[in-house]
Amino acid sequence: MQLWLSISAVGVSGPAGYRGAILPRSSLSQRLALCLCAFLLLLAPSAAQAAAAISGIEIGASSVTLRFDQPVATASTFMLAAPQRIAVDLPGARMGRIAASGGLIAATRHGQYDPHTARVVFELNKPAVVSDASFSPDHLSLTLTLNPVSENLFTRAVRKGRRLFGLDDAKPVDARAPQRGGITVPLDPPKPLTVPPVTGARGTKRPLVVIDAGHGGHDPGSQSTDSSHKEKHVALAIAREIRDELVASGRVRVAMTRNDDRFLVLGERREIARRLKADLFISVHADSAVNTSARGASIYTLSEVASDRVAAQLAAKENRADILNGIDLGGENNEVSSILLDLAQRETMNISSQFATILQREMSPTIRFKDDAHRFAGLIVLKAPDVPSILLETGYISNNDDLALLLSKDYRRNIAVGVRKAVEIHFARRLAGE
Numbered sequence: 001m002q003l004w005l006s007i008s009a010v011g012v013s014g015p016a017g018y019r020g021a022i023l024p025r026s027s028l029s030q031r032l033a034l035c036l037c038a039f040l041l042l043l044a045p046s047a048a049q050a051a052a053a054i055s056g057i058e059i060g061a062s063s064v065t066l067r068f069d070q071p072v073a074t075a076s077t078f079m080l081a082a083p084q085r086i087a088v089d090l091p092g093a094r095m096g097r098i099a100a101s102g103g104l105i106a107a108t109r110h111g112q113y114d115p116h117t118a119r120v121v122f123e124l125n126k127p128a129v130v131s132d133a134s135f136s137p138d139h140l141s142l143t144l145t146l147n148p149v150s151e152n153l154f155t156r157a158v159r160k161g162r163r164l165f166g167l168d169d170a171k172p173v174d175a176r177a178p179q180r181g182g183i184t185v186p187l188d189p190p191k192p193l194t195v196p197p198v199t200g201a202r203g204t205k206r207p208l209v210v211i212d213a214g215h216g217g218h219d220p221g222s223q224s225t226d227s228s229h230k231e232k233h234v235a236l237a238i239a240r241e242i243r244d245e246l247v248a249s250g251r252v253r254v255a256m257t258r259n260d261d262r263f264l265v266l267g268e269r270r271e272i273a274r275r276l277k278a279d280l281f282i283s284v285h286a287d288s289a290v291n292t293s294a295r296g297a298s299i300y301t302l303s304e305v306a307s308d309r310v311a312a313q314l315a316a317k318e319n320r321a322d323i324l325n326g327i328d329l330g331g332e333n334n335e336v337s338s339i340l341l342d343l344a345q346r347e348t349m350n351i352s353s354q355f356a357t358i359l360q361r362e363m364s365p366t367i368r369f370k371d372d373a374h375r376f377a378g379l380i381v382l383k384a385p386d387v388p389s390i391l392l393e394t395g396y397i398s399n400n401d402d403l404a405l406l407l408s409k410d411y412r413r414n415i416a417v418g419v420r421k422a423v424e425i426h427f428a429r430r431l432a433g434e
Contacts, residue, residue, distance in 0.1 A: 053070070054068055054093055057120070062103065064144045066143075070140075072139055075135075078158075078162040079129060080121070084127055084154060086144075089117055089118075089162075092116060105123070106125045127151055127154035130146060207252045207280065207427045209246060209280045212239070215263075222288030224398065224400075224403055229407070236259075238412050238415055242419045245419065255276055257269045270389070273389070274386065279387070281389035284394060288396060288398040290398075295402040297363070297368065298370050299375070300379060301375075302382040358426055363414075366418065367411075
């Protein structure tokens with residue numbers, strides 16, 4: 001950061017035409033004191049700019065305007081597929097409480113990508129791209145011009161990746177070249193994936209079960225009606241109980257994707273299971289609904305076609321956990337993409353479905369299930385092509401009766417015992433070749 005002051009008999013000036021208090025010609029010490037105050041004030045803009053809030057979003061027939069309560073210098077956009085979305089990153093900004101739709105925009109999602117960058121995601125009614133972007137002269141607003149395109153052109157825009165809009169003009173800038181007056185915000189490089197420790201039965205020939213506690217870190221998941229309890233904590237407590245029950249059985253090896261309050265993107269969760277060559281993957285969650293009377297557990301297995309509207313809504317909610325963290329959900333690597341097309345995926349889905357049936361049966365004596373408890377949805381976390389996977393919704397955190405059970409040690413143990421029995425039966429059958 002560069003700081004400078006110009007001292008004259010008239011006043012103090014600084015960046016962007018800043019003018020301080022008028023300085024009298026008399027006292028040099030007074031002038032120096034005022035200069036020091038001005039210098040200290042000039043140290044503040046970086047913190048103030050980091051706190052610029054998005055104060056509003058206006059959507060026109062073919063444009064979107066974001067308004068800020070303080071200047072925002074730069075922005076970048078990129079496209080996301082399945083479903084089709086436009087993401088906007090705003091360094092030096094934070095989110096306000098906003099929502100907007102209309103024109104080409106079906107819905108608006110937003111969140112904090114990191115402490116210094118706000119992210120807004122626009123869900124599209126039909127394929128469209130950002131053809132131009134321009135800041136107002138005072139940088140208190142950013143207008144995106146949207147252009148409807150064909151499916152093929154949208155796919156090409158997704159592949160092109162991020163477009164940056166700098167301080168000097170509204171034209172896209174080259175992310176590889178150093179910029180004057182702006183900053184470059186490339187997608188984060190892939191982080192090394194830490195493989196968790198394996199506990200339980202000894203010997204690599206024992207089946208390995210990976211337990212995934214849903215959400216975590218800055219992604220709290222669902223919350224109780226009074227916001228005092230978060231899904232990420234409930235899921236972790238249940239996942240630990242399941243781990244302990246399986247370890248105590250001595251029949252399987254066990255690993256957890258997370259054993260603390262950390263964030264993992266959905267692809268990392270299933271990739272941990274693949275790298276460990278897991279034989280079974282169980283993702284633990286707690287459901288929520290606007291209707292606070294909804295309650296009961298349910299089990300989901302993978303299908304690109306949702307079994308019902310509720311399953312489709314859950315997939316959209318859970319899959320959205322990645323949208324606000326820079327992940328292109330359509331950007332699987334070639335290896336995974338090719339395997340997903342292989343018939344092995346179908347076999348994995350069949351095994352997952354069989355385990356779900358056993359799990360519901362073994363848990364039912366002590367755990368209340370919803371009607372039609374086994375459902376199918378396109379959940380990203382279940383898409384490991386070679387690891388049978390299920391997502392267990394243990395109850396509704398939005399229902400006070402279910403919440404009381406989920407917070408109960410006895411109920412969590414009942415869940416764990418049911419999982420342990422189902423795991424034992426599942427692998428016994430697999431070993432017998434049934």
